[in-house]
Amino acid sequence: MNIDFAPLKFMNDKLYVLDQRELPHQEIFLEYDSMDGAIDSIKEMVVRGAPCIGFTGIYAFALYLKTNNYSEGALRKAAKMIIEARPTAVNLAFEVERALSLALNALAEGQNPYLEVVNFAHEQIRLSEANNRAMANFAQDELIKIYGNKKFNILTHCNTGFLACGSIGTALGVVQNLAENNLIKHVWVDETRPYLQGSRLTAYELTKLSISHDIVVEGAASYLMSKGLVDAIYVGADRIAANGDTANKIGTANLSIIAKYFNVPFYVVAPLSTFDIKTESGDKIEIELRSQQEILEYKGVRIAPLTSTAFNPSFDVSLGQNISGIICEKGLLKPPYIASIRGVLNE
Ligand code: MRU
Numbered sequence: 001m002n003i004d005f006a007p008l009k010f011m012n013d014k015l016y017v018l019d020q021r022e023l024p025h026q027e028i029f030l031e032y033d034s035m036d037g038a039i040d041s042i043k044e045m046v047v048r049g050a051p052c053i054g055f056t057g058i059y060a061f062a063l064y065l066k067t068n069n070y071s072e073g074a075l076r077k078a079a080k081m082i083i084e085a086r087p088t089a090v091n092l093a094f095e096v097e098r099a100l101s102l103a104l105n106a107l108a109e110g111q112n113p114y115l116e117v118v119n120f121a122h123e124q125i126r127l128s129e130a131n132n133r134a135m136a137n138f139a140q141d142e143l144i145k146i147y148g149n150k151k152f153n154i155l156t157h158c159n160t161g162f163l164a165c166g167s168i169g170t171a172l173g174v175v176q177n178l179a180e181n182n183l184i185k186h187v188w189v190d191e192t193r194p195y196l197q198g199s200r201l202t203a204y205e206l207t208k209l210s211i212s213h214d215i216v217v218e219g220a221a222s223y224l225m226s227k228g229l230v231d232a233i234y235v236g237a238d239r240i241a242a243n244g245d246t247a248n249k250i251g252t253a254n255l256s257i258i259a260k261y262f263n264v265p266f267y268v269v270a271p272l273s274t275f276d277i278k279t280e281s282g283d284k285i286e287i288e289l290r291s292q293q294e295i296l297e298y299k300g301v302r303i304a305p306l307t308s309t310a311f312n313p314s315f316d317v318s319l320g321q322n323i324s325g326i327i328c329e330k331g332l333l334k335p336p337y338i339a340s341i342r343g344v345l346n347e
Contacts, residue, residue, distance in 0.1 A: 007047060007163050008055055008125070010118060013066060015059045017047045020163055024204035035064035035078060042085040042092070045195070049164020050238045050274055051128060054091030057082045058121035061099045065114040070107055075100060087286045088247055088315045089238040090276040095124065129167040131271050131329035136168065136177030138332050139269060142325065143178075143232055146265060151185035152178060152231040155224065158190070158249035159197035160236035160269070161205040170269040171234035172205060174327075179211045187213040188224055192249060194294045194312065218251045225262035233259050235318075237270035237326075244320025244337025245282025246270075256318035265324040272328050275341060282317035290314045 009016040009029070015038055016029040030046055032038045038060030041047050047056050064078040079100040083093045102120055103113035143152060154175055158164075161172035168176050178184045187206060192198035199215045206213045216224065224230050233255055239247045246252075246268050259266035279285055295310035297303060304310065326333040326341070333340040 006166065007052055008059065008166060010059055010062075010121065015041075015056070015063060017041045017056065018163070019046050020048055020201060021046060023163070024200055024207075033063065034067065035060045035082065038063055039082055039085045042082075048197070049159060050089035050091040050236065051165040051170070051271060052163070053086060053089050054095035054273060055121055055125055055166055057085070057092045057096040058099045058117060058124065061096055061103070062114055062117040062121060065103060065117055070103075070113065072104060075103055086288060088288045089274075091238075091271075091273045094273045125166045128165060128271065132165060132168045132170060132173040133177065134329045135170060135269050135271070135327050136173045138327050139174040139234065139267060140178055140181065140183070142267075142327075142332055143183075143265075147231060149183075151183055153186050153188070153229055154178070154184065155188040155221065155230045155233045155255075156190065156202065157198065157218070157233075157235045157252050157255055158192045159201035159205070160234075161202060163201050163205060164197075164236065169205075170236045170271070171267075172202060174234045174267075174269055175206075175211065176209055179209065184211060187211055188220075188230065189213050189215045190218050190221070190251065190255075191215050192251065193218065195314075197249065218254065221255055222258050222262075225258060225264050230259075230262075230264050232265045232267065234267050234269050237268050237274045238315055239279065239285050240268065240270060240275045240326065240341070241279045241281050241285060242277040242338060242341060243281050244323060244326060244333075244335065244341060245285070246318045246320070246323060246326070247282065247285045247287065247315045248318065250313055250316050253316040253318045253322075256322035259324075260322050266318075266322065267325050267327055268318070268323055269327045272330070272345065275328070275345060277341060277345060282319065285315075285317060287316070288314040 007018040015032040019028045106113040106116040161169035190198045292310040
């Protein structure tokens, strides 16, 4: 099962982004040759998913370097503009700050910062492949340790596959890996209101991968778990605080609470670029508020009464105490997360 499909391409000094707003029905790449355009692609969710937002941020910075002057102040301002495109996923700041340092060093050493930053972006995407695969193997080992060798029913939320991560993905990388080892019975895909990352994107990826799945509304989680139809839940993350509290797509925290009630293992799968130990706990994480229109309309068609308004927080925080384990490229972290996260970052 080898999918040759990339949501981001950088060719001839231009960034090409698969327009995820049009999926699953149309596969259209939009072309960007300026930093402002690339920032819009993040804001408008042409590209989305924490790791891919980070990679796009590096390319956006490269596009700035291609056409602008290189004063240190100008570079810092450009980096800040990119980082502010979306607030919750820490991967964006993590990657753009590294790209900024690289550019400043390249300048100091008389190298071409543009080429350095473009190559850095390619390298991060390439590295994510091995990292995603490592996480998937850790997850699989743990699942077999709990249940023995059998086929599993897995539930997942939002979209965490190649569209969100560039390579096989975090939580959905676990699913792909299990499927490659003939260990998947069925996947429950939360539709993930209001942007429908589950029914539009995860279902699209699972279809491409020929993995058996059903789309369910988030409200079905308790029913499925009460009937013993879920062996484990895997979700991604947009920011993991020092104590293990994890911001992820809205609805994830509900799942973590229901999973604890029914004793279903609930795992967060995320690369180290998603860890933010400067933020001590989840209540300090900025939650992105998105437009009401995402709830009140679908593709321009009004669903709600004309006078109704909506409130649209795009993420919520699952408390560390409700998370069975956090799986990163270095291994499976267990509570107390304050110690296991520090341990893995200081390694
Ligand atoms: O708003 P999005 O689609 O960019 O949301 C981010 C996500 O894709 C999810 O929260 C995901 O679970 C973490 S990123 C692999």
